[in-house]
Amino acid sequence: MSWYQIVPTLMCALALVIVPGGLLAFAAGARNYYVVGLAAPLSISLIALSAIVAEPLSIDFGAFPVVAVTAVSCIAAALLRFALRKPVAPPRERGKWPRSQWLVILAAIALAGLLIGVNFVQIIERPDNFSQTYDNIFHMNAVQYISDTGNGTSLTLGTLGTGPDIFYPAAWHNFVALIHIITGAGIPVAITAASLTIGALIWPTSCLFLAAVVFGPRPLTLLGTAVISAGFSSFPYLMIGFGVLYPYLLALATLPVAMALLSELFRIGTRRAPLDPRVSSLLFAAVIPGIGLAHPSVLLFVLLVALSLTPLPFIRRMLGPVTGRQRITTTAVMLVVLAAAGTVVVLIWNIARPSRGNSFWPPFQTEAQAIGEIISLAPMGAPTNWLMLVLVLVGIYSAFRHRLQRWTLIPLLLGSFLYIVVTSFPNGDTRYFITGVWYNDSYRLAALLPIALLPVMIAGWRTISAAFERRALRTTPSSVSGTSSLLGVNVIAVTILVAVSQGEPVSHAVRSAAANYGISEGSRLLSADEAELLERVPRLVPESATVLGNPYTGASLVYALSDRSTPVPHVGNGQNPRAQILVNHLDEMLTNPSVCPVVEEIGPVYVLGFGGGEIHGGDHAFPGTDEMSSATGFDLIAQEGEARLWEAVGCSTPAG
Structure with missing residues (x-):
């Protein structure tokens, strides 16, 4: 295309x-x-x-x-x-x-x-x-x-x-x-x-x-x-x-x-x-x-960020022409508002945080290395970005010089702190509490870092460009x-x-x-043969059929790419009782009395077998389809390289 x-x-x-x-x-x-x-x-x-x-x-x-x-x-x-x-x-x-x-x-x-x-x-x-x-x-x-x-x-x-x-x-x-x-x-x-x-x-x-x-x-x-x-x-x-x-x-x-x-x-x-x-x-x-x-x-x-900015209006008022009593009142109100807002944020933080089992990404560097990556805008071992380094440094200088720009340091500090925690803090309750919201995933907080530093960098560019313009006007x-x-x-x-x-x-x-795009024999999820077989599925499999395949091999993409339903559409999904029977026992349809009622209920059943291995090199059992080459009750109807498509016919074949 x-x-x-x-x-x-x-x-x-x-x-x-x-x-x-x-x-x-x-x-x-x-x-x-x-x-x-x-x-x-x-x-x-x-x-x-x-x-x-x-x-x-x-x-x-x-x-x-x-x-x-x-x-x-x-x-x-x-x-x-x-x-x-x-x-x-x-x-x-x-x-x-x-x-x-x-x-x-x-x-x-x-x-x-x-x-x-x-x-x-x-x-x-x-x-x-x-x-x-x-x-x-x-x-x-x-x-x-x-x-x-x-x-x-x-x-x-x-x-x-x-x-x-x-x-x-x-x-x-x-x-x-x-x-x-x-x-x-x-x-x-x-x-x-x-x-x-x-x-x-x-x-x-x-x-x-x-x-x-x-x-x-x-x-x-x-x-x-x-x-x-x-x-x-x-x-x-x-x-x-x-x-x-x-x-x-x-x-x-x-x-x-x-x-x-x-x-x-x-x-x-x-x-x-x-x-x-x-x-x-x-x-x-x-x-x-x-x-x-x-x-x-x-x-x-x-x-x-909003919570961190909350004290600023109160501080601005306290620095103005107010009496001592007004300053005390403003301070008290600020503390109450901060306590209430902070409590709400912590509650939401705890509710939104994924489980520890899903927050498994480990730290991989020291705090000093993390700080170096932040300053050079080179997270996750990327090459040093000298342009962004200059803009950050000039922006920080500008923020200290101009009162109205100082707030830009707040998202910078927050984003930097989160990146330091996720990449360098030891695994434990502290790291999980702070960055578990991001699954303890360094890549996610590396992506957040440019946005956190963006206001400071714009301030830096504005300072540099204004100097260029002034010099140009003087020398014109x-x-x-x-x-x-x-x-x-x-x-x-x-x-x-x-x-x-x-x-x-x-x-x-x-x-x-x-490296993660394109289809070839070495593709990480679907090989060229597997993609070719999925392209043929709409011509081989009726719309009413269900296609079973190990999602870790990419076989469940038959749903998105071939418009045929699959009982296990993603690696993270739980399985309903019918799907569990198919996943665990489909190849026992001639001997297990629980299988054929499910097959007859959901309509024709087909099986995709992709031999290229699983994404991330895993090995997840799909007992009902793991040994298709020796299983009975299946007809092989299409093949592209090691990718195969079978139709389950055992339930429609008279026993004996």
Whole structure:
């Protein structure tokens, strides 16, 4: 499949993250870059919430519930806006933007999108390729499950219908399922379109929104931020390589918007007139569902940042012209608020933390090594990112010099502390309590690190670019206008930044991620023969049939890739009693009286046997299909290399 063929699917994905949220932001009174920045996070919230709302109303998830929830939300936002009589955008941002400002922000989005998009294309190679990783077995089958059943609610997705309802954050799966349902594209193609949309549009736009809200929409600040967003080794590239952690990718891509809204809510980090706190609170609340329903751990980081920022308004008041009695009262109120908010965060932290059994990733380095990786923006042994190192150091210097930028050190310290804990603290209760929310997984917190350091790096770039502009204006000949001089500085600075940002750290990340894509005889999940057999399954197996296969070998992808049901759709799913009988005893159908009633109940049963081994080199027993070469009651109907497809016919054959 060529990349030109994915254009209609990609256009659908782009529309899904721009139109619903953009309409809601506009209805709430947002204008200019507020609409641009808020559109995608609000769209994700609307899509994820529409799936939850549709299920109890017995409405199949798809375009209709998204349109309905968007319409209701827009009406509610407009009414609330009228009641508050307060527009979203600050006074000087509400008017019509000059064409030049629109050109700058669109150029910044296009520049970042091009840089990241090219790298994503190099990683994925073909639009119909898919990540050959452990987690992708669940992700792909979850998208197929939502499309099949019309049930996309996060409240029940965890077992894909094979066991008791379990919560699983489904915002990403809802988004991809919508693309799949609307366009009819195959699930791998829909995932590719979603990945490009998240990485090359949502992520850089969120970064630009943070830069514009906190530091103002200066052209060189925005263009530099666009390049910076494409220059990290650990995000977004790591998240489409390791795992694969698509939901976490989506949540992290929208995190800068939440941080920008927090800066508005707490009235910090900007010299512009901040929003009405009521409006900031409502916008923050509207963005939160999308983040939490994409990946709750990112929501917990947002809450951690919010908790850390909570004392700042009280401290600002205490440093003002207040009496001793007022200072004591303010201190008491601050302590009460902190205690209450801290208790809530700890409770949520404990509830959201996975079990110890699932938080098994070990530490692997010393604290000094972790600190070195943080400073050099080279987590998980990546090459040193000298550009980011300079920006971080200049940003820290700038934060200490400018009072309004000091808050940017808070997410930096939080993200750094979490990375130090997960990579270097000894296994034990302390490490589990702090980073168990992220499964004690160093890769997840390595991906969080660039976002935590992003405000400081933007501050660093703003300081450097402002110095360039001042020098250019001082040295510009009188025959050259100041505007022309600044334009030249912008072009030169951004060109240099692009060249430096796309160096070895990014190349290393692209190469590492690309190793998990493509189908060959040495593929980690599906070999070329296995993929070829799955492509033949729809012609060989009736739609009413059930196909049994060991999910650890990738055989359960028959659901997502061949549209045939399987009783064990993912390696982490529990098995219902019928599935247990098939998994453990199917090859005993001629002698075990419990087998044939199950086969007759669920319809024709087929078996996929993939001989290439399991993902991660495991060896999980599937006794009912482990010895198919010597089992009786099966007909071999297709074979590609070591990959085989059998039909279970023993229950339809008379005994004796």
